[in-house]
Amino acid sequence: MTQTIENNKKRRKKPILLYFFIIMLIIVLVGIYGVKKYVDNQLKPIAIDNIKEVQVTIPKGSSSSKIAKILKDNNLIRNELVFRLFAKYEKMDNKFKAGKYVFNTGMTQEEIMGKLVEGGISKDAITFTIPEGFELKQIAERLHEMNLADKDTFLELASKVSNFSSEYEFLKEVPEELSLEGYLYPDTYEVYVDASEKDIIRKMLNRFDNLYTDEIKAKAKELNLDLNQVITLASIIEREGRAESEREIISAVFHNRIKAGMMLQSCATVQYILGERKPVLSTEDTLIDSPYNTYINTGLPPGPIASPGIKSIEAAVNPADVNYMYFVFNEDEEGTHTFSVTYEEHKKAKNRIRKK
Known part of the structure; x- marks a missing residue:
């Protein structure tokens, strides 16, 4: 009888121990995931737009910790400790060279380390x-x-x-x-x-x-856009979107017009054909026979019309959730636009701006 009770106790202990180990394993895995996510974030560039050039000098005999502090003080990295650990992991920490460098805030830590290993700027750069x-x-x-x-x-x-x-x-x-x-x-x-x-x-x-990251590629695939379509649209957004806060809205207008089978009627595409950035297009300009003329052709032009920055590329695959179909430049210093759903609203907005 006593032996049976002891056997029952052992059987009860086994699932308790199993549950304990499972819970501990989950906690450890969550912790590892959290640390990895944090480190990955710290390794990202400081900026993806409004990228600024920064010149720094690394003195002779600088340790990796001193170099990390210089980079952090110049807003080139997010975290000194992560930089040092990553440098050690990549076996670069003992290969950094002294000298003058030109970095920019859009560089990853790996790119910065690569330049530090190559050496500073020579007089021939x-x-x-x-x-x-x-x-x-x-x-x-x-x-x-x-x-x-x-x-x-x-x-x-x-x-x-x-x-x-x-x-x-x-x-x-x-x-x-x-x-x-x-x-x-x-x-x-x-x-x-x-x-x-x-x-x-x-x-x-x-x-x-x-x-051009996997995340952008995935977004493009969701919208059924290929690379050329994304960059073409991004280039038009770049030329039309003067205020950064409006780029995703301008993207939405173009997406909405394409879905509706409407012409994009982007002045920027005609300016590209003309080879000059005329502030006001004439009727004759909008009738130029060219596949890049979005006043006479539906859909996107054959290819990009300029080099878009990352903000416009991201806007091309992340259109705002709005139903606007038109926009007109407010002719202000901020570069903002008035957006409209109907053509009647659009005409009123244009007349209001002209009367200013």
């Missing part, structure tokens, strides 16, 4: 900045003015996706007849003064490749 919304020809002109590239050579290389599609998987999704318009990411770059036109193009394509 130079930086250049390409603003968001620049067209290929404007990029070429800026590089030409800085004596970094021959304009004609640069434009010739950038005129065909096929010149670089063997090197970049994402370019295989872009129609071969298109140029690299829209895919040379606007940012601040550092190159050697003797860098070739190809070197510069590759650097800009690498930046685009890094920023």
Whole structure:
């Protein structure tokens, strides 16, 4: 009888212990997940838009902890400890070199560490900045003015996706007849003064490749948009959306018009055809026979009309949940627009703005 009672107690203890171990395992797994999520967040760039260039000097003999403090003080990393641990994990902490560096707030910690391993800026390096919304020809002109590239050579290389599609998987999704318009990411770059036109193009394509994340790809797939459609729409948003807070709303207007089978009627696409940014388009301008003219063609134009920044790319796949079909520029310093659902509301908004 006593033996039976003891056996029953042992049987009861087994499931209690099993439940205890399961609960402890869940707690540990949740803890690991929480730590991983926190670390991943700390490894992200400081900014994804309004990226700023930052020059720093790493003194000789600086330890990884001192370098981390310099980077944190200059708002280039989020967490000193995470930086040091990540550097140790990647076996880079003893490879950092002293010197002068040009970083930017859009760089990941891994990119920053890579530059620290390569070494500082030499007297033969130079930086250049390409603003968001620049067209290929404007990029070429800026590089030409800085004596970094021959304009004609640069434009010739950038005129065909096929010149670089063997090197970049994402370019295989872009129609071969298109140029690299829209895919040379606007940012601040550092190159050697003797860098070739190809070197510069590759650097800009690498930046685009890094920023076109799996999350953006997944959103695009949900909307049934391919890469070229996303960047084409993003480039129009970039040129139309002056106020950052409105980009997702402008995106929604274009999405709504496409769904309704309406023409986008974007002034930016006509300005692209004209090769100039006229503040007011004439009736003749809107009737130009071109596949890029969204006043006479439905849907998106064949390809991008400028280089969009990450904010506009994200807006293209994250349209606001609104039913607006029209917008008109308020002609204010903030660059805001008035949005309307019906054409009658739109006409009233235009008349009100004209009377100001």
